[in-house]
Amino acid sequence: MRATCILLCFFTFLVASSAHPGKKKQYKPCKELVLYFHDIIYNGQNAANATSAIVAAPEGANLTILASQFHFGNIAVFDDPITLDNNLHSPPVGRAQGMYIYDTKNTFTAWLGFSFVLNSTDHHGTINFMGADPTTLKTRDISVVGGTGDFFMHRGIATIATDAYEGDVYFRLRVDIKFYECW
Amino acid sequence: MRATCILLCFFTFLVASSAHPGKKKQYKPCKELVLYFHDIIYNGQNAANATSAIVAAPEGANLTILASQFHFGNIAVFDDPITLDNNLHSPPVGRAQGMYIYDTKNTFTAWLGFSFVLNSTDHHGTINFMGADPTTLKTRDISVVGGTGDFFMHRGIATIATDAYEGDVYFRLRVDIKFYECW
Amino acid sequence: MRATCILLCFFTFLVASSAHPGKKKQYKPCKELVLYFHDIIYNGQNAANATSAIVAAPEGANLTILASQFHFGNIAVFDDPITLDNNLHSPPVGRAQGMYIYDTKNTFTAWLGFSFVLNSTDHHGTINFMGADPTTLKTRDISVVGGTGDFFMHRGIATIATDAYEGDVYFRLRVDIKFYECW
Numbered sequence: 148m149r150a151t152c153i154l155l156c157f158f159t160f161l162v163a164s165s166a167h168p169g170k171k172k173q174y175k176p177c178k179e180l181v182l183y184f185h186d187i188i189y190n191g192q193n194a195a196n197a198t199s200a201i202v203a204a205p206e207g208a209n210l211t212i213l214a215s216q217f218h219f220g221n222i223a224v225f226d227d228p229i230t231l232d233n234n235l236h237s238p239p240v241g242r243a244q245g246m247y248i249y250d251t252k253n254t255f256t257a258w259l260g261f262s263f264v265l266n267s268t269d270h271h272g273t274i275n276f277m278g279a280d281p282t283t284l285k286t287r288d289i290s291v292v293g294g295t296g297d298f299f300m301h302r303g304i305a306t307i308a309t310d311a312y313e314g315d316v317y318f319r320l321r322v323d324i325k326f327y328e329c330w
Numbered sequence: 331m332r333a334t335c336i337l338l339c340f341f342t343f344l345v346a347s348s349a350h351p352g353k354k355k356q357y358k359p360c361k362e363l364v365l366y367f368h369d370i371i372y373n374g375q376n377a378a379n380a381t382s383a384i385v386a387a388p389e390g391a392n393l394t395i396l397a398s399q400f401h402f403g404n405i406a407v408f409d410d411p412i413t414l415d416n417n418l419h420s421p422p423v424g425r426a427q428g429m430y431i432y433d434t435k436n437t438f439t440a441w442l443g444f445s446f447v448l449n450s451t452d453h454h455g456t457i458n459f460m461g462a463d464p465t466t467l468k469t470r471d472i473s474v475v476g477g478t479g480d481f482f483m484h485r486g487i488a489t490i491a492t493d494a495y496e497g498d499v500y501f502r503l504r505v506d507i508k509f510y511e512c513w
Numbered sequence: 514m515r516a517t518c519i520l521l522c523f524f525t526f527l528v529a530s531s532a533h534p535g536k537k538k539q540y541k542p543c544k545e546l547v548l549y550f551h552d553i554i555y556n557g558q559n560a561a562n563a564t565s566a567i568v569a570a571p572e573g574a575n576l577t578i579l580a581s582q583f584h585f586g587n588i589a590v591f592d593d594p595i596t597l598d599n600n601l602h603s604p605p606v607g608r609a610q611g612m613y614i615y616d617t618k619n620t621f622t623a624w625l626g627f628s629f630v631l632n633s634t635d636h637h638g639t640i641n642f643m644g645a646d647p648t649t650l651k652t653r654d655i656s657v658v659g660g661t662g663d664f665f666m667h668r669g670i671a672t673i674a675t676d677a678y679e680g681d682v683y684f685r686l687r688v689d690i691k692f693y694e695c696w
Contacts, residue, residue, distance in 0.1 A: 174665075174666075174696070189388070189389070191389065200388040200389070200402065200403045201388075201389075202386040202387060202388050202403045202404070202405060202569075203385075203386040203405070203568040203569040203588060204568060205555070205566040205567075205568050205576060205590075206555070206557065206566070206567075206575075206576040206577055209389075210388060210389040211389055219566065219590070219592075220566045220568045220590050221568070222386060222405070222568060222569070222588070222590070222612075224388075224402070224403050224405070224431050224432075224433045224441075225433065226402075226433050226434045226435065226439070242434075244433045244434065244439060244441055244462050245431070245433065245441045245462075246405075246431055246433070246441065248590050248611070248612055249590075250590050250591065250592050250610045250611065250612075251592045251608075251610065252592065256592070256610060258590075258610055258611045258612065258626070258627065258628060260441070260443055260460070260626055261441065262441060262460075262461055262462035264462045264464070273461060273462050273471070273472075273473075275460050275461050275462075275472075275473045275475070277460065277626070277628075277641050277643065277658060277659065278628055278639060278641050278659070278661070279610050279611075279628035279630050279639050279641075281630070288639070288661035288662065289639075289641075289661070290639075290641045290658060290659025290660065290661065291659070292460060292473060292475045292641070292658045292659050293460065293461070293473025293474070293475050293485070293487075294473065295461070295471035295472070295473065295487055296471065299357075299487065300357075300485065300486075300487065300510055300511075302659065302666065303666075304659075304661055304665065304666070327666055327696075328666075330357070330510075372571070372572070374572065383571045383572070383585065383586045384571075384572075385569040385570060385571050385586045385587070385588060386568075386569040386588070392572075393571060393572040394572055405569060405588070407571075407585070407586050407588070407614050407615075407616050407624075408616065409585075409616050409617045409618065409622070425617075427616045427617065427622060427624055427645050428614070428616065428624045428645075429588075429614055429616075429624065443624070443626055443643070444624065445624060445643075445644055445645035447645050447647070456644060456645050456654070456655075456656075458643050458644050458645075458655075458656045458658070460643065475643065475656060475658040476643065476644070476656025476657070476658050476668065476670075477656065478644070478654035478655070478656065478670055479654065482540075482670065483540075483668065483669075483670065483693055483694075513540070513693075
């Protein structure tokens with residue numbers, strides 16, 4: 148019995164301390180997902196294919212051409228297909244829905260608030276994201292602030308990378324989601 | 331003393347494991363609140379009663395009529411009364427404040443970012459919400475990403491349901507907030 | 514050995530219970546930061562200095578004058594310098610980026626969604642904020658819903674105070690960030 152207790156002690160000690168280890172480098176995700184999403188911006192001529200639209204713009208700009216000054220002040224609303232690989236035409240496993248805001252006048256920087264709504268054989272649930280996106284960097288980290296369904300109460304970090312960019316009409320983001328709280 | 335230790339072992343084991351049980355079905359909320367909020371959308375003629383307004387719209391739409399294509403691209407800002415029951419005229423216990431974004435072209439889907447600001451005899455504090463709202467489903471889950479005051483550092487899941495809908499002028503949401511992190 | 518076990522028991526008990534103490538008053542931040550940020554709103558004449566712009570407005574309002582009715586319906590996008598003290602001209606340690614939404618018709622209330630992007634000798638990483646801001650109160654609490662880099666997975670509460678306000682052109686916020694989950 149004493150041995151059991153010692154084992155239990157040791158086990159609970161491990162569990163308790165693994166919850167708040169001393170150095171961040173030691174953390175290992177409890178779950179990881181890599182997904183892609185594809186954004187086709189409405190430009191006045193691609194209504195059939197567009198998955199996003201400019202809905203707000205600063206004074207003097209309009210809703211079919213991204214604003215000058217690094218698109219500062221544009222808000223775009225999107226409903227983008229999510230795929231398992233980098234092919235726009237792969238079968239979507241869900242939709243990325245929300246908005247991005249271009250928020251800097253002297254470089255490309257966006258602010259993101261959006262959700263992944265996943266509905267496939269592998270995953271069913273939503274993941275909620277928020278954070279700053281300095282788009283000129285190779286990779287950027289944003290926060291996974293919550294989730295539902297398969298991702299109930301999850302938290303983590305998503306590392307996003309611009310996987311393709313075609314003028315002001317199309318971009319594709321690679322999203323490497325690492326959950327550190329999985330429930 | 332050994333018995334105490336064993337008890338402590340057992341207790342800490344329970345505490346530690348209850349924090350991350352194996353199946354999500356087992357979780358019980360540490361706190362639960364059911365509230366309603368009421369949204370009256372400005373349509374150009376109801377300025378006195380309206381609690382929300384369209385402030386962004388895609389090209390070709392305007393700010394007094396929700397956009398075609400399932401309102402895709404509309405952003406509405408709201409300051410809606412919160413009540414304990416489904417009666418718009420019940421005494422409000424707080425305000426729901428923030429925005430919703432219609433973000434899909436082929437069905438009704440919104441993205442929500444808002445706060446409950448509660449100020450009643452029972453509750454004093456704020457609750458912050460974010461998530462995808464496929465409004466045609468009977469219930470939808472969004473994330474409770476934080477709180478202040480009585481809801482200091484809380485996290486959880488809010489299950490929302492459209493309790494009433496009157497054309498494009500009024501809707502009422504039932505919000506069943508289950509907190510799983512209560513502090 | 515038994516003594517060790519008892520010690521371990523006691524220690525793990527302490528760790529487990531400190532994670533969810535009984536009263537919120539007992540919580541001490543694991544990290545604290547006090548920072549200022551400065552917002553200069555574009556008014557049609559200050560393009561060179563402005564750090565924010567109105568990008569959405571209700572019917573009848575425009576993008577260079579904040580809307581009547583307590584600016585209800587205005588969305589502003591910002592990229593504001595962050596400083597260590599209350600001097601606009603101090604060397605910035607990062608940028609506050611995101612949006613604020615005026616969301617009430619009968620008093621000044623905003624809804625905030627933004628990030629601190631810190632890049633100085635002391636701090637490197639981002640902090641993500643969300644919450645209601647009843648700006649007429651001396652202090653307001655919003656949620657810190659996540660972080661990256663030095664603030665990996667952090668959560669907490671930010672207490673904001675309007676440190677200065679000059680007409681509709683400039684305001685400065687003091688942000689006292691208390692992290693309660695530090696990883």
